[in-house]
Amino acid sequence: MNSPGHDAGQSAAGGQRLAEIIEEFADLEVRERLETLLDFAESLPPLPARFQAEREAGDHRVHECQTPVYLWVEVTDGRVQVYGDSAPESPTVKGFLAILVEAFSGATVADVLAVGPDLLSKLGLVEALGMVRMRGLQAILQHIRRQVVAAAATDARSQSPPT
Amino acid sequence: MAADYAHPEVLVSTAWVDEHRHDAGLRIVESDEDVLLYEQGHIEGAVKIDWHTDLQHRVVRDYIDRAAFEQLCREKGIANDTTVVFYGDKNNWWACYAFWVFKLYGHEKCLIMNGGRKRWELDGRAWTRGPESQYAATSYTAQEADPSIRAFRDEVLKHQRGGKPLIDVRSPGEFTGEMLHMPDYPQEGALRGGHIPGAQNVPWARAANDDGTFKSAKELEKIYAKECGLKRRSRIIAYCRIGERSSHTWFVLHYLLGFPNVKNYDGSWTEWGNLVGVPIAQGAQ
Structure with a gap:
């Protein structure tokens, strides 16, 4: 669970963008939240060409999600970059993915790890989408968190001087 | 056609x-x-x-x-x-x-x-x-x-004990019990994996063509009558995880193949796999 202490530790870039997105959703009616989520889905940046081969091979799929979702997480010098792709016939998943890509790109590892499973209720999506749709979306968030931890470890090794 | x-x-x-x-x-x-x-x-x-x-x-x-x-x-x-x-x-x-x-x-x-x-x-x-x-x-x-199209758990238990036909429309992994729950979300699945003993596994999407239309009556007959041995007089119960995929199979069995007595068990695996003491089978049979 998220604690206020975590929030205080967030950097301006990542934590702030997510806070803005949460604020944007908070003021909306349920119907408008759906429309905003669709706007996000349609604004998901196209997958960089360097990931296309892995995408076509089916690698990097989030297996907990019934809908095909593909994720790549990189951490360079402590900064996170998230890339993702999903099918056009799954706009809900794509919209949530787009929110995370936008919020986490350029964020610190601590920013990402500070985001807990209550993000969906903070965005008002539990009410808009219904409880049963939360599982797949939570899986995407959890997957990113795990990947960030793994990528951060690799990043730290590459930065430490050889012994 | x-x-x-x-x-x-x-x-x-x-x-x-x-x-x-x-x-x-x-x-x-x-x-x-x-x-x-x-x-x-x-x-x-x-x-x-x-x-x-x-x-x-x-x-x-x-x-x-x-x-x-x-x-x-x-x-x-x-x-x-x-x-x-x-x-x-x-x-x-x-x-x-x-x-x-x-x-x-x-x-x-x-x-x-x-x-x-x-x-x-x-x-x-x-x-x-x-x-x-x-x-x-x-x-x-x-x-x-209308109680004629909906099955509740006690009725399903009686149905199972009586050896009457049950169609489990989930994926083979869910049917055999290999897939118990999704990683990180054990609380959202069932506490036990497997299927209701005696159920036959016919994943729901087998009834559909690639373009989303239903398969022909002949192809459907082959799956449900020949493979599963369902008879017109059979009282059939279909189930899945929460009764959603089995609505599709219910439609196919009742309206396309004309089986008069078909029920959807909407409690499905998320109820059965959490009930205390009910029989469960694992593996392919």
Whole structure:
């Protein structure tokens, strides 16, 4: 669970963008939240060409999600970059993915790890989408968190001087 | 071909819907797994009914009650004599779910647009992103819930003990018990994996073609009558995880193949796999 202490530790870039997105959703009616989520889905940046081969091979799929979702997480010098792709016939998943890509790109590892499973209720999506749709979306968030931890470890090794 | 189905009158083609969608006395309903697809583009004039946020009770694990169903129909401009045409994503999986709920409350004229969103898209027919059409409110009176199409757990237990046919429409991994729950979410699955003893595994999507339409009567006969040995007089219960995929199979068995006694067990694996002391089988048999 998220604690206020975590929030205080967030950097301006990542934590702030997510806070803005949460604020944007908070003021909306349920119907408008759906429309905003669709706007996000349609604004998901196209997958960089360097990931296309892995995408076509089916690698990097989030297996907990019934809908095909593909994720790549990189951490360079402590900064996170998230890339993702999903099918056009799954706009809900794509919209949530787009929110995370936008919020986490350029964020610190601590920013990402500070985001807990209550993000969906903070965005008002539990009410808009219904409880049963939360599982797949939570899986995407959890997957990113795990990947960030793994990528951060690799990043730290590459930065430490050889012994 | 449609003519070979037991009740071909419940299926309409995308071309028929395109031609008749402005007919008086007809209401088109879109029901999808993905709750944003309607906003992304829908058939002009169609209303949206979401299987979860509209058709399920918000607190109790159940469908909406009769009064809430009546209210929903009134708001969507559906009268007792309206012909309702359902369509949706994923081979009309959720369209069949909504169709089943309408039948539960006794709505007479329910149709499925064969092929759903996929066939409409493949035909190159138009989508609109406009707001949901508003229709004059109706006065709607629903029937009491029809117990002939819904199975509850005690009945399923009796059915199982009696060796009567059960069709498990989940994936083979769920059926054998290999897939117990999803990583990180043990609390959202069932505490036990496997299937109801005696059930046969026929994944629901086997009844659909690649374009989302239903397979021919001959192909369906082969799966359900020959492979599974279902007889016309059989009392059949279909189930899945929460009773959604099995609505599709219920539709196929009852309307396309004409089995008179088919029930959907909506408690399904999330109920059975959590019940204390009920029999469970694992593996392929």
